[in-house]
Amino acid sequence: NAGVTQTPKFQVLKTGQSMTLQCAQDMNHEYMSWYRQDPGMGLRLIHYSVGAGITDQGEVPNGYNVSRSTTEDFPLRLLSAAPSQTSVYFCASSYSGRGYGYTFGSGTRLTVV
């Protein structure tokens, strides 16, 4: 069991560039989410998914797209990177139902210059 795997671990982008942050889980979890973490702001939900083919927006979705074509994968796309998107990004997954917490990936540290 690899858990939740995020790639890359570090990335530097120029303003206006696009990229995809990869997230994969091998636990057959129904739920998957993307968070960004900024100093003093805690973890803010970007997008989430309750199953393959179903996604919805979180608290800070602007500038990001997601899709969930399989249970295992939940990539996050930055359409046109901006310095305000400099952050640490975490992908997380969970079983549905009560009692289950989210398993987080190790994160992607993104810098937009």
Place this chain on the structure above:
Amino acid sequence: GQQVMQIPQYQHVQEGEDFTTYCNSSTTLSNIQWYKQRPGGHPVFLIQLVKSGEVKKQKRLTFQFGEAKKNSSLHITATQTTDVGTYFCAMSEGGGSNYKLTFGKGTLLTVNP
């Protein structure tokens, strides 16, 4: 959307002292989760509380859910240097299922040996 306020933002203690962090919501919560994030690491699920007045213990950690299900606390007895990190509470929407988890801003605990 729903928000959960977490206090204090920072807490510095001497090793052996106790520590408590609090989460408060203006609305009734279906459940609350607690996570710990070590410096430079990713959040790790600690526990979920569901029932009004629920108290759960994990070694030196005691978790409580208020009678009105609007507040929760995490208490650490006799802190150790291994307790260093940020403790987050998180609430979910969806009638008990945690498909959309909203985090508090966290309490950063530092421990002086």
